[in-house]
Amino acid sequence: MVDPETFVPEAIEEIEEAVDGHAVIALSGGVDSSTAATLAYEALGDRLTPVYVDTGLMRKGETEEVRETFGYVEGLRIVDARDRFLDALAGVTDPEEKRHVVGERFIREFETVANEVDADYLVQGTIYPDRIESEGTIKSHHNVGGLPDVVDFEGIVEPMRDLYKDEVREVARHLGLDEVVSERMPFPGPGLAVRIVGEVTDGKLRVAREANHVVEEELADHDPWQALAAVLGKATGVKGDNRVHGWVVAVRSVESRDGMTARAQDVDWETLQRIQSRITGENPNVARVLYDVTHKPPATIEYE
Ligand code: XMP
Numbered sequence: 001m002v003d004p005e006t007f008v009p010e011a012i013e014e015i016e017e018a019v020d021g022h023a024v025i026a027l028s029g030g031v032d033s034s035t036a037a038t039l040a041y042e043a044l045g046d047r048l049t050p051v052y053v054d055t056g057l058m059r060k061g062e063t064e065e066v067r068e069t070f071g072y073v074e075g076l077r078i079v080d081a082r083d084r085f086l087d088a089l090a091g092v093t094d095p096e097e098k099r100h101v102v103g104e105r106f107i108r109e110f111e112t113v114a115n116e117v118d119a120d121y122l123v124q125g126t127i128y129p130d131r132i133e134s135e136g137t138i139k140s141h142h143n144v145g146g147l148p149d150v151v152d153f154e155g156i157v158e159p160m161r162d163l164y165k166d167e168v169r170e171v172a173r174h175l176g177l178d179e180v181v182s183e184r185m186p187f188p189g190p191g192l193a194v195r196i197v198g199e200v201t202d203g204k205l206r207v208a209r210e211a212n213h214v215v216e217e218e219l220a221d222h223d224p225w226q227a228l229a230a231v232l233g234k235a236t237g238v239k240g241d242n243r244v245h246g247w248v249v250a251v252r253s254v255e256s257r258d259g260m261t262a263r264a265q266d267v268d269w270e271t272l273q274r275i276q277s278r279i280t281g282e283n284p285n286v287a288r289v290l291y292d293v294t295h296k297p298p299a300t301i302e303y304e
Helices: 004-018 031-047 062-070 082-089 095-116 128-135 146-150 166-175 191-195 204-224 268-282
Strands: 025-028 048-054 077-080 122-125 156-157 228-239 242-255 286-291
Touching: 004 031, 004 166, 004 268, 025 031, 025 095, 031 048, 031 062, 031 122, 031 166, 048 062, 048 146, 048 156, 062 077, 077 095, 082 268, 128 191, 191 204, 191 228, 204 228, 204 242, 204 268, 228 286, 268 286
Parallel strands: 025 048, 025 122, 048 077, 122 156, 242 286
Antiparallel strands: 228 242
């Protein structure tokens, strides 16, 4: 286990030594990028520009939370790219292609800001499992590998490259980050795009965003490693006196140490029913809610 007392000053020193000029970091609202950004800010101050791209694929309230957490950083840039992501994703149904479209769009948005602020260096919150999964053939993680090829950086600094998620949380607590951030469940770079099976549309996104919010809230006291909702497709249901063709939402909650393997969590019936009733109640176009009992392997945690 990492010792934050020694890790933090070493990481700050590493960033100070590596960056000779201006650096950018992509924020996502998650614990990894927030921790890396805090370390980088300690090291660089106003030579750091944190960039948050609002892809529209993020969790409910994420943009506001980033603004709250990093509002103190003068150079913070928030880019509203929601329409551009939705346009880029129109008609894309293949899971890997979806990831690439999101990754590519993200790079373009990021590149624009990096050029504007004349950044020569990139700080990334990459952690150990990201590197392992991207090296293998499991899935292409968009927060690894893409950026450096496109934006011509002089150097890339990844101060947390050898840490596991629980170690990052230790460091985040040590740095005094808000609990909302330090204890936050992992959330994938491509966001809700990988929690929607098939094409990403505005309508499906709205269902996915609300359903994920309900699941996070209702399962918080079950302390899952990760809990999520995915929009699968359509099925028949009945609302009032009418048969409806509504969305099928899958709920998934897993226990894990690092996301490489995971066990579906044993969630009690009452909680599951409460989730079901909130999701169908708050979204009139959801016809069914399912609970996913599959471990990883054979399933992955995300749906695409
Ligand atoms: P899977 O679905 O592969 O997920 O079992 C394992 C862990 O990785 C997260 N994940 C991602 N994180 N970019 C990310 O930053 C991605 O493209 C990505 N895909 C999956 C997932 O949420 C889980 O925590």
